[in-house]
Amino acid sequence: MNGRRPIVEVDGAVKRFGRLTAVDGVSLTVHTGEIVGLLGANGAGKTTLIKTILGIEALHGGRVNVFGTAPSRATRQRLGYVPQGLGLYVQLSVKQNIDFVAGAFGVRTPTSIPEDIATHAHHQVKDVGLGLQRRLAFFCALLHRPELLVLDEPTSGVDPLARARLWDTIHAQAEAGAGVLVSTHSMQEAEQCDVLVLMSSGRNVASGTQADVIAGTTAVEVRSPVWSMAFEALSAARLPVTLAGRAVRVAGVDRARIAAILSAASVTADLREVPATLEEKMVLVHRRTATG
Amino acid sequence: MTSSSPDGPWGLSACCVRFGTTHGTVAALEEISLAVPRGQVTAVVGGDGAGKTTLLRTLAGRIVPAAGEVRVPPPRRIGFLPSASGVWNDLTVDENVEFVGRAYALGRSRLAARRLALLGRAELLGAAGRLASRLSGGMRRKLGFCLALLHEPDLVILDEPTTGVDPVSRVELWRMIAETASSGSAVVLSTTYLDEAERAASVLVLDDGHTLYSGEPQSIAAAVPGTIVHTPVRPPGGAGESAWRRGREFRAWYADATAGEVLDEPDLEDAVIALTLARSSEGDAGRRDRAGEAAR
Numbered sequence: 001m002n003g004r005r006p007i008v009e010v011d012g013a014v015k016r017f018g019r020l021t022a023v024d025g026v027s028l029t030v031h032t033g034e035i036v037g038l039l040g041a042n043g044a045g046k047t048t049l050i051k052t053i054l055g056i057e058a059l060h061g062g063r064v065n066v067f068g069t070a071p072s073r074a075t076r077q078r079l080g081y082v083p084q085g086l087g088l089y090v091q092l093s094v095k096q097n098i099d100f101v102a103g104a105f106g107v108r109t110p111t112s113i114p115e116d117i118a119t120h121a122h123h124q125v126k127d128v129g130l131g132l133q134r135r136l137a138f139f140c141a142l143l144h145r146p147e148l149l150v151l152d153e154p155t156s157g158v159d160p161l162a163r164a165r166l167w168d169t170i171h172a173q174a175e176a177g178a179g180v181l182v183s184t185h186s187m188q189e190a191e192q193c194d195v196l197v198l199m200s201s202g203r204n205v206a207s208g209t210q211a212d213v214i215a216g217t218t219a220v221e222v223r224s225p226v227w228s229m230a231f232e233a234l235s236a237a238r239l240p241v242t243l244a245g246r247a248v249r250v251a252g253v254d255r256a257r258i259a260a261i262l263s264a265a266s267v268t269a270d271l272r273e274v275p276a277t278l279e280e281k282m283v284l285v286h287r288r289t290a291t292g
Numbered sequence: 293m294t295s296s297s298p299d300g301p302w303g304l305s306a307c308c309v310r311f312g313t314t315h316g317t318v319a320a321l322e323e324i325s326l327a328v329p330r331g332q333v334t335a336v337v338g339g340d341g342a343g344k345t346t347l348l349r350t351l352a353g354r355i356v357p358a359a360g361e362v363r364v365p366p367p368r369r370i371g372f373l374p375s376a377s378g379v380w381n382d383l384t385v386d387e388n389v390e391f392v393g394r395a396y397a398l399g400r401s402r403l404a405a406r407r408l409a410l411l412g413r414a415e416l417l418g419a420a421g422r423l424a425s426r427l428s429g430g431m432r433r434k435l436g437f438c439l440a441l442l443h444e445p446d447l448v449i450l451d452e453p454t455t456g457v458d459p460v461s462r463v464e465l466w467r468m469i470a471e472t473a474s475s476g477s478a479v480v481l482s483t484t485y486l487d488e489a490e491r492a493a494s495v496l497v498l499d500d501g502h503t504l505y506s507g508e509p510q511s512i513a514a515a516v517p518g519t520i521v522h523t524p525v526r527p528p529g530g531a532g533e534s535a536w537r538r539g540r541e542f543r544a545w546y547a548d549a550t551a552g553e554v555l556d557e558p559d560l561e562d563a564v565i566a567l568t569l570a571r572s573s574e575g576d577a578g579r580r581d582r583a584g585e586a587a588r
Contacts, residue, residue, distance in 0.1 A: 020559050039459070040458070040475060041430075041458040041459065041460040041461065042429055042430055042458045042461065045344060082402050129340070129341060130340040130341065131339070131340060131341070153456075156455065156456065156484070157339065157340045157343060157455065157484050158339050158340065158484070159338060159339025159340070159499065159564075159568070160339070160486060160561055160564045160565045160568065161482075161536070161564075161565050161568040161569065162339060162564060163339075164536035164537065168536075168537065171537060185456070185457070185458050185459055185462075186324075186485060187459070187487050188485070188487065188561060189483070191538065191539050192537065192539070210539070227474070228331070228473070228474030228475075229474075231470055231471070231474050232471065232474060235467055235470075235471060240463070241467060241470075242463055242466060242467070242491065243333070243466060243469075243470040243491045244490070244491050245490070245492070245493060245508070245510060246332075246493060247508065263580065266369060277487075279459050279462075279463065279487070280463075282459045283458060283459070283460050286460045
């Protein structure tokens, strides 16, 4: 992309809670027009990092810049945030939620409201379906035309078609020049991002496109008429085993070692090397950082 | 009708479930059939409001269907993990185990053996004295899973065991789920993650209480009518309505065969989107005035 500017610049960020270092020297950049996905196990430091970008938490070391300055009320005015819990006022009506957000950001209540939302304008938010609540939360977050969107698990629990539609909205924002930072546990959401940042134990352990992040990691697919025996033998050996229909997958382990374990357990199987999935890569990264 | 059969086969046949609301009756499940065989994982997928929880609660005996047949083992042979956690937050891990063990009247030595085996596998032995409310989301879900399995049920019903659970804990949960199936239990679970459903031996895709697809996840492509094409840009005009994005390219579904590069192997995600589009284009006129729509 030509002429894109950095909107979020995190450089060597450190945040401690007592003896725990929640964020430990993390760096990342979100440019205009770019969708950056933040992935990691619970406790990896994703939420803390997002809070520092929103200006809710201050750092102990390193630097966070949003729109070229330290996070503040002024930078908050220029970004839109959809938390995992959607952040709506469920006792208020749909219309009152829109008015409130418009008021808080100092913009006019829009005259054109999407039909599905307008139909329920006078219903209390707690009485409308989760799908509509989610569309309302997005609509509210975009009211003030933010230059940066921060989303926490934006489509958790949504059916595939509705998820595709919400991602159309997110991509449209990026195409109009906004930067987008998405924290997610979903591999389908990760696939929608231009750049992924993998965090583990407070550190940034991999970043780049999905292909960059997975590159060089392989898995072995084990097909056996007795899949359950294959699964049990490999699982008992404490290998990172996953189920794939009636096949078994083992990531990041030498094929010969798998063959040896299976033969010791008298399990006959076909072994085939395949590219690892993003999920397998995350498990391997986590195991490595957890064991030091 | 619910019939209790100790040996199976278990599942639902042509089950209808209706709920009364202030606006009248809403069909939550419409003639749903599902086989839940022993020794494998069966997955139920769909978005919020598709009917996943209703289906699993019907199997667990919490809901009585208006029509159809439910075949399950006796209640004491069923293990159920509800979608909301299934653990007692004010009790420690060990107290949770003790409580559920007593509810099932497990003997002291059997309970001790089950505790060791399950908490060991879930890597929760180190947290045995911790309050459930102080566990991470993933650990709490694993504890709920252990509690559902404590009495060694023949039929294990798990309502969204991995929703909101991080990918690393999710893989650990799946290891435990697969071990449960491989030891001979029938496992049925619901999920909104389609990549996860692809791991199951068979899958039921629900949309608005209806069956979109039922069978092996690998065979779903054959059930999609029309064609799915892939293209580097969104198709212009009305066709754009039937298009969706996958990574850097687009997919589009057409009711008829069409020019364009046909997608060789649509995965569960692509196939489910295409089936949803096909269903809405078929039934648009008929369904528009159906009362159930608004009340999801």
